Amino acid sequence: MPPTPRWPYVVFDLDGTLVDTIGLIVDSYQHAFTTVLGAPEDEVVIRSWIGQPLIRAFRERSPERADDLFATYIAWNHANTERLIRRYAGVDGLLADLVVAGVRCAAATSKLRGPAEAALRLTGLDAYLSGPQALVTLEDTAEHKPDPAPLLLAVERMGGTPGEAVYVGDAVVDVQAARAAGMAAVGVTWGAGSRSDVVAAGPDVVADTVDDLRTALLG
Template identity: 55%
Template sequence: MTGTFTPRWPVVIFDLDGTLADTVDLIVESYQHAFRTVLGREENPDIIRSWIGRPLSAAFRDHSPEHAELLYDTYLTWNSENTERLIRAYEGAREVLVALGEAGAKVGVATSKRRESAQQAMDLLGLTPHISALVGLEDTEVHKPEPTPLLLALQRLGHSDPSRAAYVGDAVVDVLAGKAAGMATVAVTWGAGVRANLEKVRPDGIASTTAELHDLLLAPAVS
Protein backbone atom coordinates (compact mmCIF):
# COMPACT_ATOMS: atom_id res chain seq x y z
CA MET A 1 0.00 0.00 0.00
CA THR A 2 2.97 2.30 -0.45
CA GLY A 3 3.06 5.15 -2.93
CA THR A 4 0.81 8.07 -3.76
CA PHE A 5 -2.87 7.43 -4.35
CA THR A 6 -6.01 9.28 -5.30
CA PRO A 7 -9.47 8.29 -4.02
CA ARG A 8 -11.85 6.75 -6.54
CA TRP A 9 -14.67 8.48 -4.61
CA PRO A 10 -14.19 11.71 -2.61
CA VAL A 11 -16.39 10.34 0.18
CA VAL A 12 -16.25 6.82 1.60
CA ILE A 13 -18.67 5.71 4.30
CA PHE A 14 -18.18 2.45 6.17
CA ASP A 15 -20.27 0.03 8.13
CA LEU A 16 -18.58 -0.78 11.46
CA ASP A 17 -19.28 -4.30 12.78
CA GLY A 18 -17.69 -6.91 10.56
CA THR A 19 -16.20 -4.26 8.29
CA LEU A 20 -13.83 -2.03 10.29
CA ALA A 21 -14.18 -3.78 13.65
CA ASP A 22 -13.97 -7.52 14.21
CA THR A 23 -16.92 -7.74 16.57
CA VAL A 24 -18.64 -10.79 15.09
CA ASP A 25 -17.66 -13.13 17.95
CA LEU A 26 -18.52 -10.42 20.48
CA ILE A 27 -21.96 -9.95 18.93
CA VAL A 28 -22.69 -13.68 18.71
CA GLU A 29 -21.62 -14.22 22.32
CA SER A 30 -23.69 -11.23 23.45
CA TYR A 31 -26.79 -12.67 21.77
CA GLN A 32 -26.12 -16.12 23.23
CA HIS A 33 -25.69 -14.67 26.72
CA ALA A 34 -29.02 -12.88 26.39
CA PHE A 35 -30.77 -16.00 25.11
CA ARG A 36 -29.29 -18.19 27.86
CA THR A 37 -30.15 -15.69 30.57
CA VAL A 38 -33.68 -14.84 29.47
CA LEU A 39 -34.84 -17.88 27.49
CA GLY A 40 -32.68 -20.64 28.95
CA ARG A 41 -31.30 -21.73 25.58
CA GLU A 42 -28.97 -20.67 22.78
CA GLU A 43 -29.63 -19.91 19.09
CA ASN A 44 -27.94 -21.21 15.95
CA PRO A 45 -24.82 -19.00 15.48
CA ASP A 46 -25.40 -18.82 11.71
CA ILE A 47 -28.84 -17.35 12.30
CA ILE A 48 -27.35 -14.79 14.69
CA ARG A 49 -24.72 -13.81 12.13
CA SER A 50 -27.47 -13.22 9.57
CA TRP A 51 -28.91 -10.56 11.91
CA ILE A 52 -25.70 -8.53 12.06
CA GLY A 53 -26.28 -5.17 10.42
CA ARG A 54 -29.85 -4.89 11.70
CA PRO A 55 -30.81 -2.93 14.82
CA LEU A 56 -30.75 -5.17 17.89
CA SER A 57 -34.25 -4.21 18.96
CA ALA A 58 -35.71 -5.29 15.61
CA ALA A 59 -33.92 -8.65 15.72
CA PHE A 60 -35.15 -9.33 19.24
CA ARG A 61 -38.72 -8.27 18.40
CA ASP A 62 -38.79 -10.64 15.43
CA HIS A 63 -37.24 -13.51 17.40
CA SER A 64 -39.10 -13.28 20.69
CA PRO A 65 -41.48 -10.30 20.88
CA GLU A 66 -42.70 -11.04 24.40
CA HIS A 67 -39.13 -10.99 25.77
CA ALA A 68 -37.61 -8.44 23.40
CA GLU A 69 -37.04 -5.64 25.92
CA LEU A 70 -35.38 -7.87 28.51
CA LEU A 71 -33.26 -9.58 25.84
CA TYR A 72 -32.17 -6.17 24.56
CA ASP A 73 -31.18 -4.87 28.00
CA THR A 74 -29.37 -8.10 28.89
CA TYR A 75 -27.46 -8.01 25.60
CA LEU A 76 -26.38 -4.40 26.02
CA THR A 77 -25.07 -4.88 29.56
CA TRP A 78 -22.99 -7.97 28.71
CA ASN A 79 -21.79 -6.51 25.41
CA SER A 80 -20.54 -3.30 27.03
CA GLU A 81 -18.78 -5.20 29.81
CA ASN A 82 -17.04 -7.55 27.37
CA THR A 83 -16.26 -5.33 24.38
CA GLU A 84 -12.70 -4.54 25.40
CA ARG A 85 -12.00 -8.24 26.02
CA LEU A 86 -13.47 -9.61 22.79
CA ILE A 87 -13.14 -6.89 20.15
CA ARG A 88 -10.41 -7.41 17.56
CA ALA A 89 -8.91 -5.31 14.80
CA TYR A 90 -8.93 -6.39 11.18
CA GLU A 91 -5.34 -6.26 10.03
CA GLY A 92 -4.95 -3.40 7.58
CA ALA A 93 -8.37 -1.80 8.15
CA ARG A 94 -7.06 1.24 10.01
CA GLU A 95 -4.36 1.65 7.36
CA VAL A 96 -7.05 1.88 4.67
CA LEU A 97 -8.65 4.74 6.59
CA VAL A 98 -5.27 6.44 6.95
CA ALA A 99 -4.60 6.09 3.22
CA LEU A 100 -8.01 7.52 2.34
CA GLY A 101 -7.41 10.52 4.57
CA GLU A 102 -3.95 11.10 3.16
CA ALA A 103 -5.41 10.96 -0.36
CA GLY A 104 -7.95 13.65 0.52
CA ALA A 105 -11.09 11.54 0.89
CA LYS A 106 -13.62 12.24 3.61
CA VAL A 107 -14.45 9.19 5.71
CA GLY A 108 -17.54 8.42 7.76
CA VAL A 109 -19.27 5.53 9.50
CA ALA A 110 -22.98 4.67 9.27
CA THR A 111 -23.92 1.79 11.57
CA SER A 112 -26.98 0.23 13.18
CA LYS A 113 -24.98 0.09 16.41
CA ARG A 114 -25.81 2.52 19.22
CA ARG A 115 -23.60 5.60 19.09
CA GLU A 116 -22.08 4.91 22.50
CA SER A 117 -21.14 1.34 21.56
CA ALA A 118 -19.86 2.40 18.15
CA GLN A 119 -17.70 5.12 19.66
CA GLN A 120 -16.33 2.67 22.23
CA ALA A 121 -15.33 0.24 19.46
CA MET A 122 -13.76 2.98 17.34
CA ASP A 123 -11.78 4.31 20.30
CA LEU A 124 -10.50 0.87 21.32
CA LEU A 125 -9.26 0.15 17.79
CA GLY A 126 -7.73 3.58 17.19
CA LEU A 127 -10.14 4.40 14.36
CA THR A 128 -11.65 7.59 15.75
CA PRO A 129 -8.96 10.04 14.52
CA HIS A 130 -9.55 8.86 10.94
CA ILE A 131 -13.36 9.16 10.89
CA SER A 132 -14.98 12.55 10.43
CA ALA A 133 -18.65 11.62 10.91
CA LEU A 134 -20.49 8.90 12.81
CA VAL A 135 -24.15 8.02 12.31
CA GLY A 136 -25.48 5.53 14.86
CA LEU A 137 -28.76 3.87 15.73
CA GLU A 138 -30.24 6.87 17.52
CA ASP A 139 -29.61 9.29 14.66
CA THR A 140 -32.35 8.06 12.32
CA GLU A 141 -35.81 6.59 12.69
CA VAL A 142 -35.28 4.04 9.90
CA HIS A 143 -32.25 1.86 9.35
CA LYS A 144 -30.49 -0.27 6.75
CA PRO A 145 -31.48 -1.43 4.18
CA GLU A 146 -33.14 1.99 4.04
CA PRO A 147 -30.66 4.63 2.78
CA THR A 148 -31.40 7.26 5.44
CA PRO A 149 -28.37 6.63 7.73
CA LEU A 150 -25.97 6.69 4.77
CA LEU A 151 -27.42 9.92 3.40
CA LEU A 152 -27.19 11.53 6.84
CA ALA A 153 -23.52 10.56 7.06
CA LEU A 154 -22.97 12.06 3.62
CA GLN A 155 -24.67 15.27 4.78
CA ARG A 156 -22.53 15.42 7.92
CA LEU A 157 -19.44 15.12 5.76
CA GLY A 158 -20.54 18.18 3.81
CA HIS A 159 -21.47 16.44 0.55
CA SER A 160 -24.78 16.29 -1.26
CA ASP A 161 -24.03 14.04 -4.26
CA PRO A 162 -24.33 10.34 -3.39
CA SER A 163 -23.12 9.34 -6.85
CA ARG A 164 -19.66 10.57 -5.81
CA ALA A 165 -19.59 8.47 -2.65
CA ALA A 166 -19.11 4.79 -1.80
CA TYR A 167 -20.48 2.65 1.01
CA VAL A 168 -18.46 -0.29 2.33
CA GLY A 169 -20.00 -3.12 4.35
CA ASP A 170 -20.01 -6.85 5.03
CA ALA A 171 -23.73 -7.59 4.87
CA VAL A 172 -26.42 -7.77 2.21
CA VAL A 173 -28.31 -4.93 3.96
CA ASP A 174 -25.21 -2.76 3.55
CA VAL A 175 -25.14 -3.26 -0.22
CA LEU A 176 -28.89 -2.71 -0.47
CA ALA A 177 -28.67 0.49 1.58
CA GLY A 178 -25.81 1.81 -0.53
CA LYS A 179 -27.69 1.12 -3.75
CA ALA A 180 -30.85 2.73 -2.37
CA ALA A 181 -28.80 5.81 -1.47
CA GLY A 182 -27.41 6.05 -5.00
CA MET A 183 -23.85 5.30 -3.86
CA ALA A 184 -21.28 2.92 -5.21
CA THR A 185 -21.10 -0.21 -3.07
CA VAL A 186 -18.18 -2.34 -1.95
CA ALA A 187 -18.72 -5.57 -0.03
CA VAL A 188 -16.09 -7.19 2.19
CA THR A 189 -16.05 -10.92 2.92
CA TRP A 190 -14.24 -11.03 6.28
CA GLY A 191 -17.30 -10.14 8.36
CA ALA A 192 -20.63 -11.85 8.97
CA GLY A 193 -21.86 -11.91 5.37
CA VAL A 194 -21.71 -14.93 3.06
CA ARG A 195 -19.91 -14.20 -0.22
CA ALA A 196 -22.53 -15.99 -2.35
CA ASN A 197 -25.28 -13.86 -0.81
CA LEU A 198 -23.25 -10.69 -1.30
CA GLU A 199 -22.66 -11.54 -4.96
CA LYS A 200 -26.42 -11.94 -5.51
CA VAL A 201 -27.05 -8.27 -4.68
CA ARG A 202 -24.32 -7.16 -7.13
CA PRO A 203 -22.07 -4.70 -5.29
CA ASP A 204 -19.73 -2.66 -7.47
CA GLY A 205 -16.77 -4.46 -5.92
CA ILE A 206 -15.99 -7.27 -3.49
CA ALA A 207 -12.84 -7.36 -1.33
CA SER A 208 -11.60 -10.47 0.43
CA THR A 209 -8.61 -8.70 2.03
CA THR A 210 -7.93 -5.18 3.24
CA ALA A 211 -5.28 -4.90 0.52
CA GLU A 212 -7.99 -5.57 -2.06
CA LEU A 213 -10.23 -3.02 -0.35
CA HIS A 214 -7.43 -0.45 -0.55
CA ASP A 215 -7.12 -1.02 -4.29
CA LEU A 216 -10.88 -0.79 -4.83
CA LEU A 217 -11.05 2.55 -3.02
CA LEU A 218 -7.76 4.15 -4.10
CA ALA A 219 -6.04 4.40 -7.46
CA PRO A 220 -2.35 5.11 -8.01
CA ALA A 221 -1.88 8.83 -8.59
CA VAL A 222 -0.88 9.82 -12.10
CA SER A 223 2.33 11.87 -12.07
Protein backbone atom coordinates in the same frame (compact mmCIF):
# COMPACT_ATOMS: atom_id res chain seq x y z
CA MET B 1 2.09 11.93 -4.88
CA PRO B 2 -0.90 10.24 -3.19
CA PRO B 3 -3.19 8.23 -5.50
CA THR B 4 -6.34 9.77 -6.92
CA PRO B 5 -9.29 8.25 -5.05
CA ARG B 6 -12.15 6.72 -6.96
CA TRP B 7 -14.68 8.33 -4.60
CA PRO B 8 -14.01 11.46 -2.51
CA TYR B 9 -16.41 10.29 0.20
CA VAL B 10 -16.29 6.83 1.76
CA VAL B 11 -18.80 5.64 4.33
CA PHE B 12 -18.03 2.44 6.21
CA ASP B 13 -20.16 -0.02 8.08
CA LEU B 14 -18.66 -0.68 11.53
CA ASP B 15 -19.19 -4.24 12.81
CA GLY B 16 -17.49 -6.79 10.58
CA THR B 17 -16.08 -4.11 8.28
CA LEU B 18 -13.90 -1.70 10.26
CA VAL B 19 -13.72 -3.62 13.53
CA ASP B 20 -13.88 -7.33 14.33
CA THR B 21 -16.75 -7.47 16.77
CA ILE B 22 -18.35 -10.60 15.31
CA GLY B 23 -17.32 -12.90 18.15
CA LEU B 24 -18.40 -10.30 20.70
CA ILE B 25 -21.78 -9.86 19.03
CA VAL B 26 -22.45 -13.59 18.66
CA ASP B 27 -21.51 -14.23 22.29
CA SER B 28 -23.67 -11.30 23.44
CA TYR B 29 -26.68 -12.67 21.57
CA GLN B 30 -26.10 -16.16 22.93
CA HIS B 31 -25.80 -14.87 26.48
CA ALA B 32 -29.08 -12.99 26.07
CA PHE B 33 -30.95 -15.93 24.55
CA THR B 34 -29.61 -18.42 27.08
CA THR B 35 -30.31 -16.13 30.04
CA VAL B 36 -33.77 -14.95 29.01
CA LEU B 37 -35.15 -17.81 26.89
CA GLY B 38 -33.15 -20.71 28.32
CA ALA B 39 -31.58 -21.85 25.05
CA PRO B 40 -29.03 -20.55 22.53
CA GLU B 41 -29.89 -19.39 19.00
CA ASP B 42 -28.55 -20.75 15.71
CA GLU B 43 -25.33 -18.83 14.98
CA VAL B 44 -26.18 -18.61 11.28
CA VAL B 45 -29.37 -16.79 12.20
CA ILE B 46 -27.48 -14.46 14.56
CA ARG B 47 -24.96 -13.59 11.86
CA SER B 48 -27.80 -12.73 9.49
CA TRP B 49 -28.98 -10.11 11.99
CA ILE B 50 -25.63 -8.34 12.28
CA GLY B 51 -25.82 -4.89 10.72
CA GLN B 52 -29.45 -4.35 11.71
CA PRO B 53 -30.81 -2.82 14.93
CA LEU B 54 -30.73 -5.20 17.89
CA ILE B 55 -34.32 -4.59 18.92
CA ARG B 56 -35.52 -5.51 15.42
CA ALA B 57 -33.83 -8.90 15.71
CA PHE B 58 -35.16 -9.52 19.22
CA ARG B 59 -38.71 -8.59 18.20
CA GLU B 60 -38.43 -10.99 15.28
CA ARG B 61 -37.27 -13.81 17.56
CA SER B 62 -39.43 -13.19 20.65
CA PRO B 63 -41.77 -10.17 20.57
CA GLU B 64 -42.95 -10.69 24.13
CA ARG B 65 -39.41 -10.87 25.61
CA ALA B 66 -37.64 -8.47 23.24
CA ASP B 67 -37.04 -5.78 25.85
CA ASP B 68 -35.54 -8.28 28.31
CA LEU B 69 -33.33 -9.73 25.59
CA PHE B 70 -32.18 -6.26 24.58
CA ALA B 71 -31.29 -5.20 28.12
CA THR B 72 -29.45 -8.45 28.83
CA TYR B 73 -27.49 -8.19 25.59
CA ILE B 74 -26.48 -4.57 26.21
CA ALA B 75 -25.25 -5.21 29.75
CA TRP B 76 -23.14 -8.24 28.79
CA ASN B 77 -21.82 -6.61 25.61
CA HIS B 78 -20.72 -3.50 27.49
CA ALA B 79 -18.98 -5.57 30.17
CA ASN B 80 -17.07 -7.65 27.63
CA THR B 81 -16.33 -5.26 24.74
CA GLU B 82 -12.77 -4.40 25.77
CA ARG B 83 -11.95 -8.09 26.31
CA LEU B 84 -13.38 -9.41 23.05
CA ILE B 85 -13.06 -6.66 20.45
CA ARG B 86 -10.41 -7.29 17.79
CA ARG B 87 -8.71 -5.25 15.06
CA TYR B 88 -8.68 -6.22 11.41
CA ALA B 89 -5.06 -6.15 10.29
CA GLY B 90 -4.36 -3.34 7.86
CA VAL B 91 -7.59 -1.38 8.27
CA ASP B 92 -5.88 1.43 10.16
CA GLY B 93 -3.27 1.74 7.41
CA LEU B 94 -5.96 1.86 4.75
CA LEU B 95 -7.80 4.62 6.58
CA ALA B 96 -4.56 6.57 6.96
CA ASP B 97 -3.95 6.24 3.21
CA LEU B 98 -7.46 7.48 2.45
CA VAL B 99 -6.96 10.55 4.63
CA VAL B 100 -3.62 11.31 2.95
CA ALA B 101 -5.34 11.05 -0.44
CA GLY B 102 -7.90 13.64 0.63
CA VAL B 103 -10.79 11.24 1.09
CA ARG B 104 -13.36 12.13 3.73
CA CYS B 105 -14.37 9.08 5.78
CA ALA B 106 -17.47 8.36 7.86
CA ALA B 107 -19.11 5.38 9.50
CA ALA B 108 -22.83 4.55 9.43
CA THR B 109 -23.92 1.77 11.76
CA SER B 110 -27.04 0.37 13.41
CA LYS B 111 -25.10 0.25 16.68
CA LEU B 112 -25.97 2.51 19.61
CA ARG B 113 -23.69 5.54 19.89
CA GLY B 114 -21.94 4.52 23.11
CA PRO B 115 -20.83 1.07 21.91
CA ALA B 116 -19.96 2.44 18.46
CA GLU B 117 -17.73 5.15 19.90
CA ALA B 118 -16.11 2.60 22.23
CA ALA B 119 -15.37 0.24 19.34
CA LEU B 120 -13.68 2.98 17.34
CA ARG B 121 -11.77 4.30 20.34
CA LEU B 122 -10.53 0.88 21.47
CA THR B 123 -9.21 0.12 17.98
CA GLY B 124 -7.80 3.60 17.41
CA LEU B 125 -9.89 4.18 14.29
CA ASP B 126 -11.80 7.20 15.55
CA ALA B 127 -8.89 9.45 14.50
CA TYR B 128 -9.52 8.74 10.81
CA LEU B 129 -13.16 9.84 10.62
CA SER B 130 -13.89 13.32 9.32
CA GLY B 131 -14.89 14.74 12.69
CA PRO B 132 -17.30 13.56 15.40
CA GLN B 133 -20.35 14.14 13.21
CA ALA B 134 -18.99 11.58 10.74
CA LEU B 135 -20.24 8.75 12.95
CA VAL B 136 -23.92 8.00 12.31
CA THR B 137 -25.49 5.64 14.84
CA LEU B 138 -28.86 4.15 15.73
CA GLU B 139 -30.00 7.31 17.51
CA ASP B 140 -29.42 9.58 14.51
CA THR B 141 -32.12 8.36 12.12
CA ALA B 142 -35.66 7.05 12.44
CA GLU B 143 -35.06 4.39 9.78
CA HIS B 144 -32.17 1.95 9.54
CA LYS B 145 -30.48 -0.33 7.02
CA PRO B 146 -31.52 -1.48 4.48
CA ASP B 147 -33.19 1.94 4.46
CA PRO B 148 -30.70 4.50 3.08
CA ALA B 149 -31.27 7.17 5.77
CA PRO B 150 -28.08 6.55 7.81
CA LEU B 151 -25.88 6.53 4.70
CA LEU B 152 -27.43 9.69 3.32
CA LEU B 153 -26.97 11.49 6.65
CA ALA B 154 -23.30 10.47 6.77
CA VAL B 155 -22.67 11.85 3.28
CA GLU B 156 -24.60 15.03 4.03
CA ARG B 157 -22.56 15.64 7.19
CA MET B 158 -19.34 15.33 5.19
CA GLY B 159 -20.59 17.83 2.61
CA GLY B 160 -20.86 15.37 -0.26
CA THR B 161 -23.55 13.94 -2.52
CA PRO B 162 -24.58 10.29 -2.93
CA GLY B 163 -23.15 10.17 -6.44
CA GLU B 164 -19.71 11.04 -5.08
CA ALA B 165 -19.80 8.43 -2.34
CA VAL B 166 -19.39 4.70 -1.74
CA TYR B 167 -20.61 2.56 1.14
CA VAL B 168 -18.39 -0.31 2.31
CA GLY B 169 -19.99 -3.14 4.27
CA ASP B 170 -20.00 -6.86 4.95
CA ALA B 171 -23.73 -7.64 4.77
CA VAL B 172 -26.53 -7.83 2.24
CA VAL B 173 -28.35 -4.96 3.99
CA ASP B 174 -25.26 -2.80 3.43
CA VAL B 175 -25.39 -3.30 -0.32
CA GLN B 176 -29.15 -2.77 -0.34
CA ALA B 177 -28.81 0.47 1.64
CA ALA B 178 -26.12 1.76 -0.71
CA ARG B 179 -28.26 1.04 -3.74
CA ALA B 180 -31.27 2.76 -2.16
CA ALA B 181 -29.09 5.78 -1.34
CA GLY B 182 -27.82 6.12 -4.90
CA MET B 183 -24.29 5.33 -3.77
CA ALA B 184 -21.75 2.85 -5.06
CA ALA B 185 -21.33 -0.30 -2.97
CA VAL B 186 -18.30 -2.35 -1.98
CA GLY B 187 -18.93 -5.67 -0.25
CA VAL B 188 -16.18 -7.05 1.99
CA THR B 189 -16.08 -10.75 2.82
CA TRP B 190 -14.18 -10.83 6.13
CA GLY B 191 -17.20 -9.97 8.31
CA ALA B 192 -20.46 -11.59 9.33
CA GLY B 193 -22.01 -12.17 5.92
CA SER B 194 -21.20 -15.18 3.75
CA ARG B 195 -19.26 -14.42 0.59
CA SER B 196 -21.95 -15.96 -1.60
CA ASP B 197 -24.65 -13.76 -0.07
CA VAL B 198 -22.52 -10.61 -0.41
CA VAL B 199 -21.75 -11.41 -4.06
CA ALA B 200 -25.41 -12.20 -4.79
CA ALA B 201 -26.44 -8.78 -3.45
CA GLY B 202 -24.62 -7.24 -6.43
CA PRO B 203 -22.08 -4.73 -5.08
CA ASP B 204 -19.94 -2.81 -7.55
CA VAL B 205 -16.83 -4.43 -6.07
CA VAL B 206 -16.23 -7.45 -3.84
CA ALA B 207 -13.15 -7.17 -1.61
CA ASP B 208 -11.79 -10.35 -0.05
CA THR B 209 -8.84 -8.62 1.62
CA VAL B 210 -7.93 -5.16 2.88
CA ASP B 211 -5.54 -4.88 -0.08
CA ASP B 212 -8.49 -5.56 -2.41
CA LEU B 213 -10.39 -2.78 -0.68
CA ARG B 214 -7.42 -0.40 -1.01
CA THR B 215 -7.31 -1.13 -4.75
CA ALA B 216 -11.07 -0.52 -5.05
CA LEU B 217 -10.90 2.80 -3.23
CA LEU B 218 -7.52 4.14 -4.30
CA GLY B 219 -6.55 2.27 -7.45
